[in-house]
Amino acid sequence: MAMNVQHSHLQKVSNRDRFYSPDILPLLQTVLADLADIDVAYEKNLEAIKHSEADEGRKSDMIASLWHQHRERRAPYIQELMTLRERIDATFS
Template identity: 45%
Template sequence: MSTTSGQSVRPALGNTPRVYPPDLQPLLQSILAALADIDFVHESEVAIVRDSDADEWLKQTVIRRLEERHRERRAPYVRQLAAVEERIRALAA
């Protein structure tokens, strides 16, 4: 939908903020914050390695290890997030 000025107008439902059950919202926020922290640390560590004076082969080896550790650290939080999303879907059904 658009107005005469050419700007689009979102439907009323699109403007409604999502509201989660009181027991799920803090859990969801906590999981997302933990994932953001893990991602930030990972990106910082990779940047340090890339900016180092080490040989390229060594940088790539260290970065591969950091990537593996990053996936391992994120995995339990991603599983928790999927479980919370499933609970939210079940409540909405």
């Protein structure tokens, strides 16, 4: 059964009506995807450490090291998010 659905309430935004640079959204999506990838890799490695046969002291050391590496890997992406946020805020102020 075919249905005729109209989306008259959805309007295409012309380049003239944009409030922000069109490169912001793709950059934001890329940074968020990269952060998600980093977080998934961290969780996977964390689970591997937790289920390893290492003694608890060694596991704690490995987890602490992993956490430090994780934060270092995320830092430039967090900085990029902050920069994008400043651009967005500047656009709407």
